[in-house]
Amino acid sequence: MSKSxxxxxxxxxILTSLAHEPQHxxxxxxxxxxxxxGEVRLRAGxxxxxxxxxxxxxxxxxDREEIVDGRLRRYYRLTGEGGLRLAEEAARLQRNxxxxxxxxxxxxxxxxx
Amino acid sequence: MSKSxxxxxxxxxILTSLAHEPQHxxxxxxxxxxxxxGEVRLRAGxxxxxxxxxxxxxxxxxDREEIVDGRLRRYYRLTGEGGLRLAEEAARLQRNxxxxxxxxxxxxxxxxx
DNA sequence: TTCGCATATGCCGACCATCGGTATATAAAG
DNA sequence: CTTTATATACCGATGGTCGGCATATGCGAA
Numbered sequence: 001m002s003k004s005x006x007x008x009x010x011x012x013x014i015l016t017s018l019a020h021e022p023q024h025x026x027x028x029x030x031x032x033x034x035x036x037x038g039e040v041r042l043r044a045g046x047x048x049x050x051x052x053x054x055x056x057x058x059x060x061x062x063d064r065e066e067i068v069d070g071r072l073r074r075y076y077r078l079t080g081e082g083g084l085r086l087a088e089e090a091a092r093l094q095r096n097x098x099x100x101x102x103x104x105x106x107x108x109x110x111x112x113x
Numbered sequence: 114m115s116k117s118x119x120x121x122x123x124x125x126x127i128l129t130s131l132a133h134e135p136q137h138x139x140x141x142x143x144x145x146x147x148x149x150x151g152e153v154r155l156r157a158g159x160x161x162x163x164x165x166x167x168x169x170x171x172x173x174x175x176d177r178e179e180i181v182d183g184r185l186r187r188y189y190r191l192t193g194e195g196g197l198r199l200a201e202e203a204a205r206l207q208r209n210x211x212x213x214x215x216x217x218x219x220x221x222x223x224x225x226x
Numbered sequence: 227t228t229c230g231c232a233t234a235t236g237c238c239g240a241c242c243a244t245c246g247g248t249a250t251a252t253a254a255a256g
Numbered sequence: 257c258t259t260t261a262t263a264t265a266c267c268g269a270t271g272g273t274c275g276g277c278a279t280a281t282g283c284g285a286a
Contacts, residue, residue, distance in 0.1 A: 006122050008272060012209060019216035026234050035212050039205070046273050048236055053272080070281050071234050083217060090213040092152070096125060097206040099148050100199055103132035107196070121243060139263050159244050161265055166243085183252055184263050 007089050010042055011050050015059060015078060015086045022063040022077040025051065051076060059085055120202050123155055124163050128172060128191060128199045135176040135190040138164065164189060172198055 007015070010032075017023055017031040029042045054060045059082035063075040078086070120128070123145075130136055130144040142155045167173045172195035176188040191199070 008121075009119050009209070010273070012213070016209070016213040016216055019213060020219055021221040024234080025236095026232090029234095036209075043274055043276090044234090044236070045238080045275070045277095049272075069233080073234075078220075083220070086213055087217055090210040090217075093206040093210040096122070096129070096149070097203040097210065100125070100129040100132060100203040103129055104196060104200055104203075106133055107191075108134040123244065137263080138265095139261090142263095156245055156247090157263090157265070158246070158248095158267080162243075182262080186263075 006092075007085075009040065010046050011054065012086070012089055012093075013040055014042075014047070014050055014054065015082055015089075018060060018076055018078040019083065019086060022075045024066075024073040024075045026073075028076075054082070058082070120198075122153065123159050124167065125199070125202055125206075126153055127155075127160070127163055127167065128195055128202075131173060131189055131191040132196065132199060135188045137179075137186040137188045139186075141189075167195070171195070 013032045013036060014028055016035065017028045023031060025047055029044075029047060032040055032042050051060070055062070055076070058079055060076045061079050063077040065075065066073045126145045126149060127141055129148065130141045136144060138160055142157075142160060145153055145155050164173070168175070168189070171192060173189045174192050176190040178188065179186045
Protein backbone atom coordinates (compact mmCIF):
# COMPACT_ATOMS: atom_id res chain seq x y z
CA MET A 1 0.00 0.00 0.00
CA SER A 2 1.02 3.53 -0.14
CA LYS A 3 0.60 6.94 1.29
CA SER A 4 -1.95 8.29 -1.17
CA UNK A 5 -1.21 11.80 -2.17
CA UNK A 6 -3.04 13.63 -4.89
CA UNK A 7 -3.59 11.93 -8.22
CA UNK A 8 -2.44 13.63 -11.39
CA UNK A 9 -4.93 14.04 -14.19
CA UNK A 10 -3.58 11.12 -16.30
CA UNK A 11 -3.78 8.73 -13.33
CA UNK A 12 -7.23 9.99 -12.42
CA UNK A 13 -8.46 9.36 -15.96
CA ILE A 14 -6.91 5.89 -16.02
CA LEU A 15 -8.85 4.96 -12.90
CA THR A 16 -11.97 6.54 -14.38
CA SER A 17 -11.50 4.49 -17.53
CA LEU A 18 -11.45 1.32 -15.42
CA ALA A 19 -14.39 2.33 -13.22
CA HIS A 20 -17.08 1.05 -15.55
CA GLU A 21 -15.48 -2.19 -16.66
CA PRO A 22 -12.04 -3.77 -17.04
CA GLN A 23 -9.90 -2.58 -19.92
CA HIS A 24 -6.52 -3.28 -21.44
CA UNK A 25 -3.71 -0.75 -21.85
CA UNK A 26 -4.30 0.41 -25.37
CA UNK A 27 -8.04 0.51 -24.77
CA UNK A 28 -7.40 2.89 -21.88
CA UNK A 29 -5.43 5.22 -24.13
CA UNK A 30 -8.26 5.55 -26.62
CA UNK A 31 -10.89 5.68 -23.87
CA UNK A 32 -9.10 8.47 -22.00
CA UNK A 33 -8.78 10.46 -25.20
CA UNK A 34 -12.51 10.07 -25.72
CA UNK A 35 -13.68 10.96 -22.21
CA UNK A 36 -11.37 13.96 -22.09
CA UNK A 37 -12.73 15.09 -25.44
CA GLY A 38 -9.39 14.74 -27.13
CA GLU A 39 -7.54 16.87 -24.59
CA VAL A 40 -5.55 14.14 -22.88
CA ARG A 41 -3.52 11.78 -25.02
CA LEU A 42 -1.74 9.29 -22.82
CA ARG A 43 1.79 8.39 -23.89
CA ALA A 44 2.70 4.76 -23.74
CA GLY A 45 5.40 5.58 -21.22
CA UNK A 46 2.92 7.38 -18.98
CA UNK A 47 0.34 4.64 -19.21
CA UNK A 48 2.39 1.56 -18.49
CA UNK A 49 4.39 3.26 -15.77
CA UNK A 50 1.14 4.44 -14.17
CA UNK A 51 -0.38 0.98 -14.49
CA UNK A 52 2.57 -0.55 -12.60
CA UNK A 53 2.42 2.12 -9.95
CA UNK A 54 -1.35 2.00 -9.46
CA UNK A 55 -1.18 -1.78 -9.21
CA UNK A 56 1.56 -1.66 -6.59
CA UNK A 57 -0.59 0.80 -4.65
CA UNK A 58 -3.47 -1.63 -4.75
CA UNK A 59 -5.80 0.66 -6.68
CA UNK A 60 -6.02 -1.60 -9.73
CA UNK A 61 -5.37 -5.29 -10.37
CA UNK A 62 -4.79 -7.59 -13.30
CA ASP A 63 -8.09 -8.99 -14.47
CA ARG A 64 -7.28 -11.40 -17.30
CA GLU A 65 -5.30 -11.79 -20.50
CA GLU A 66 -6.52 -12.37 -24.01
CA ILE A 67 -4.81 -12.89 -27.32
CA VAL A 68 -6.41 -11.10 -30.25
CA ASP A 69 -4.81 -11.32 -33.71
CA GLY A 70 -1.62 -12.62 -32.15
CA ARG A 71 -1.40 -9.60 -29.87
CA LEU A 72 -1.58 -9.81 -26.11
CA ARG A 73 -4.25 -7.87 -24.28
CA ARG A 74 -3.74 -7.52 -20.56
CA TYR A 75 -6.91 -6.36 -18.82
CA TYR A 76 -6.93 -4.41 -15.56
CA ARG A 77 -9.79 -3.70 -13.21
CA LEU A 78 -10.40 -1.24 -10.40
CA THR A 79 -10.08 -2.71 -6.91
CA GLY A 80 -12.41 -1.84 -4.05
CA GLU A 81 -9.74 0.43 -2.64
CA GLY A 82 -9.29 2.00 -6.08
CA GLY A 83 -13.00 2.72 -6.30
CA LEU A 84 -13.01 4.43 -2.92
CA ARG A 85 -9.96 6.42 -3.84
CA LEU A 86 -11.43 7.53 -7.15
CA ALA A 87 -14.65 8.61 -5.44
CA GLU A 88 -12.67 10.65 -2.94
CA GLU A 89 -10.63 12.30 -5.64
CA ALA A 90 -13.72 13.07 -7.68
CA ALA A 91 -15.30 14.73 -4.63
CA ARG A 92 -12.14 16.78 -4.15
CA LEU A 93 -12.12 17.92 -7.76
CA GLN A 94 -15.76 18.88 -7.55
CA ARG A 95 -15.18 20.88 -4.40
CA ASN A 96 -12.14 22.65 -5.86
CA UNK A 97 -14.00 23.49 -9.04
CA UNK A 98 -17.01 24.80 -7.15
CA UNK A 99 -14.82 27.00 -4.96
CA UNK A 100 -13.04 28.45 -7.97
CA UNK A 101 -16.27 29.22 -9.79
CA UNK A 102 -17.79 30.87 -6.72
CA UNK A 103 -14.75 33.03 -6.18
CA UNK A 104 -14.57 34.05 -9.81
CA UNK A 105 -18.18 35.19 -9.56
CA UNK A 106 -17.64 37.30 -6.45
CA UNK A 107 -14.55 38.91 -7.84
CA UNK A 108 -13.37 42.21 -6.46
CA UNK A 109 -11.09 44.37 -8.60
CA UNK A 110 -7.56 44.41 -7.25
CA UNK A 111 -5.52 47.31 -8.47
CA UNK A 112 -6.08 47.82 -12.15
CA UNK A 113 -8.56 45.38 -13.57
CA MET B 114 2.47 34.36 -22.43
CA SER B 115 2.58 30.71 -21.94
CA LYS B 116 2.07 27.27 -23.24
CA SER B 117 -0.79 26.33 -20.94
CA UNK B 118 -0.28 22.77 -19.84
CA UNK B 119 -2.48 21.37 -17.10
CA UNK B 120 -2.39 23.08 -13.73
CA UNK B 121 -1.38 21.05 -10.69
CA UNK B 122 -3.62 21.23 -7.65
CA UNK B 123 -1.37 23.65 -5.69
CA UNK B 124 -1.25 26.08 -8.62
CA UNK B 125 -4.99 25.74 -9.17
CA UNK B 126 -5.66 26.58 -5.54
CA ILE B 127 -3.29 29.55 -5.65
CA LEU B 128 -5.25 31.01 -8.56
CA THR B 129 -8.49 30.22 -6.75
CA SER B 130 -7.22 32.02 -3.69
CA LEU B 131 -6.57 35.13 -5.79
CA ALA B 132 -9.86 34.94 -7.68
CA HIS B 133 -11.89 36.80 -5.09
CA GLU B 134 -9.42 39.50 -4.16
CA PRO B 135 -5.66 40.15 -4.13
CA GLN B 136 -3.61 38.39 -1.48
CA HIS B 137 -0.03 38.19 -0.34
CA UNK B 138 2.08 35.03 -0.20
CA UNK B 139 1.56 33.97 3.36
CA UNK B 140 -2.13 34.85 3.14
CA UNK B 141 -2.41 32.45 0.20
CA UNK B 142 -0.88 29.63 2.24
CA UNK B 143 -3.45 29.97 5.02
CA UNK B 144 -6.28 30.57 2.56
CA UNK B 145 -5.45 27.47 0.52
CA UNK B 146 -5.33 25.39 3.67
CA UNK B 147 -8.76 26.70 4.58
CA UNK B 148 -10.47 26.22 1.20
CA UNK B 149 -9.00 22.72 0.85
CA UNK B 150 -10.25 21.90 4.34
CA GLY B 151 -6.78 21.35 5.66
CA GLU B 152 -5.81 18.88 2.96
CA VAL B 153 -3.37 21.05 1.06
CA ARG B 154 -0.60 22.76 2.97
CA LEU B 155 1.51 24.77 0.58
CA ARG B 156 5.24 24.70 1.28
CA ALA B 157 7.04 27.99 1.05
CA GLY B 158 9.17 26.58 -1.74
CA UNK B 159 6.11 25.55 -3.73
CA UNK B 160 4.33 28.85 -3.24
CA UNK B 161 7.01 31.33 -4.18
CA UNK B 162 8.24 29.24 -7.08
CA UNK B 163 4.65 28.96 -8.32
CA UNK B 164 4.09 32.69 -7.86
CA UNK B 165 7.11 33.45 -10.05
CA UNK B 166 6.03 30.96 -12.66
CA UNK B 167 2.39 32.05 -12.76
CA UNK B 168 3.48 35.65 -13.04
CA UNK B 169 5.84 34.91 -15.93
CA UNK B 170 2.95 33.10 -17.61
CA UNK B 171 0.78 36.18 -17.26
CA UNK B 172 -1.85 34.53 -15.06
CA UNK B 173 -1.18 36.70 -12.02
CA UNK B 174 0.45 40.09 -11.48
CA UNK B 175 1.90 42.11 -8.62
CA ASP B 176 -0.80 44.26 -7.13
CA ARG B 177 0.87 46.33 -4.41
CA GLU B 178 3.22 46.13 -1.44
CA GLU B 179 2.54 46.94 2.17
CA ILE B 180 4.65 46.95 5.29
CA VAL B 181 2.94 45.54 8.39
CA ASP B 182 4.87 45.23 11.65
CA GLY B 183 8.12 45.71 9.81
CA ARG B 184 7.33 42.81 7.49
CA LEU B 185 6.85 43.17 3.78
CA ARG B 186 3.60 42.01 2.22
CA ARG B 187 3.62 41.63 -1.52
CA TYR B 188 0.11 41.34 -2.93
CA TYR B 189 -0.74 39.53 -6.14
CA ARG B 190 -3.92 39.63 -8.19
CA LEU B 191 -5.41 37.45 -10.90
CA THR B 192 -5.09 38.87 -14.42
CA GLY B 193 -7.83 38.65 -17.02
CA GLU B 194 -5.98 35.81 -18.68
CA GLY B 195 -5.60 34.11 -15.30
CA GLY B 196 -9.34 34.33 -14.70
CA LEU B 197 -10.10 32.75 -18.06
CA ARG B 198 -7.59 30.03 -17.45
CA LEU B 199 -8.95 29.27 -13.99
CA ALA B 200 -12.49 29.07 -15.36
CA GLU B 201 -11.36 26.64 -18.04
CA GLU B 202 -9.55 24.46 -15.53
CA ALA B 203 -12.53 24.46 -13.18
CA ALA B 204 -14.75 23.31 -16.03
CA ARG B 205 -12.30 20.52 -16.82
CA LEU B 206 -12.21 19.37 -13.21
CA GLN B 207 -15.97 19.37 -13.04
CA ARG B 208 -16.25 17.33 -16.20
CA ASN B 209 -13.63 14.82 -15.05
CA UNK B 210 -15.32 14.45 -11.67
CA UNK B 211 -18.73 13.96 -13.25
CA UNK B 212 -17.41 11.30 -15.60
CA UNK B 213 -15.76 9.41 -12.75
CA UNK B 214 -18.89 9.47 -10.60
CA UNK B 215 -21.06 8.30 -13.48
CA UNK B 216 -18.74 5.42 -14.26
CA UNK B 217 -18.47 4.37 -10.65
CA UNK B 218 -22.25 4.20 -10.52
CA UNK B 219 -22.58 2.04 -13.63
CA UNK B 220 -19.88 -0.28 -12.47
CA UNK B 221 -19.72 -3.81 -13.85
CA UNK B 222 -17.88 -6.36 -11.80
CA UNK B 223 -14.58 -7.32 -13.40
CA UNK B 224 -13.30 -10.24 -11.44
CA UNK B 225 -13.24 -10.12 -7.66
CA UNK B 226 -12.72 -6.74 -6.13
C1' DT C 227 5.54 -5.13 -51.94
C1' DT C 228 6.67 -1.92 -49.38
C1' DC C 229 5.20 1.92 -46.66
C1' DG C 230 2.44 3.73 -43.25
C1' DC C 231 -1.17 3.24 -39.78
C1' DA C 232 -3.67 1.08 -36.02
C1' DT C 233 -3.12 -2.15 -32.44
C1' DA C 234 -0.44 -3.58 -28.30
C1' DT C 235 3.13 -3.74 -24.59
C1' DG C 236 7.30 -2.02 -22.60
C1' DC C 237 11.86 0.60 -21.50
C1' DC C 238 14.51 4.81 -20.74
C1' DG C 239 16.27 9.56 -20.30
C1' DA C 240 14.68 14.28 -19.61
C1' DC C 241 11.79 17.70 -17.70
C1' DC C 242 9.74 20.31 -14.13
C1' DA C 243 6.26 21.18 -10.44
C1' DT C 244 6.09 19.96 -5.93
C1' DC C 245 8.23 18.56 -1.54
C1' DG C 246 10.97 19.29 2.43
C1' DG C 247 14.36 21.68 4.64
C1' DT C 248 16.90 25.76 5.55
C1' DA C 249 17.87 30.86 6.06
C1' DT C 250 16.47 35.41 7.54
C1' DA C 251 13.67 38.60 10.31
C1' DT C 252 10.07 40.52 13.64
C1' DA C 253 6.71 40.05 17.37
C1' DA C 254 3.81 37.71 20.53
C1' DA C 255 3.02 33.71 23.43
C1' DG C 256 4.50 29.89 26.25
C1' DC D 257 14.47 31.52 25.94
C1' DT D 258 12.35 28.78 22.91
C1' DT D 259 8.31 28.06 20.20
C1' DT D 260 4.72 29.75 17.23
C1' DA D 261 2.99 32.88 13.81
C1' DT D 262 3.99 36.04 10.22
C1' DA D 263 6.58 36.79 5.83
C1' DT D 264 9.77 36.14 1.87
C1' DA D 265 13.17 33.34 -0.53
C1' DC D 266 16.64 29.70 -2.07
C1' DC D 267 18.00 24.86 -2.96
C1' DG D 268 18.50 19.78 -3.48
C1' DA D 269 15.57 15.69 -3.89
C1' DT D 270 11.55 13.32 -5.48
C1' DG D 271 8.57 11.43 -8.80
C1' DG D 272 4.81 11.54 -12.33
C1' DT D 273 4.59 12.75 -16.89
C1' DC D 274 6.63 13.55 -21.51
C1' DG D 275 8.69 12.09 -25.67
C1' DG D 276 11.11 8.91 -28.12
C1' DC D 277 12.34 4.33 -29.22
C1' DA D 278 11.97 -0.87 -29.66
C1' DT D 279 9.22 -4.84 -30.83
C1' DA D 280 5.45 -7.29 -33.15
C1' DT D 281 1.10 -8.26 -36.00
C1' DG D 282 -2.45 -7.20 -39.46
C1' DC D 283 -4.52 -4.23 -42.87
C1' DG D 284 -5.08 -0.94 -46.50
C1' DA D 285 -2.82 2.24 -49.64
C1' DA D 286 0.79 3.84 -52.83
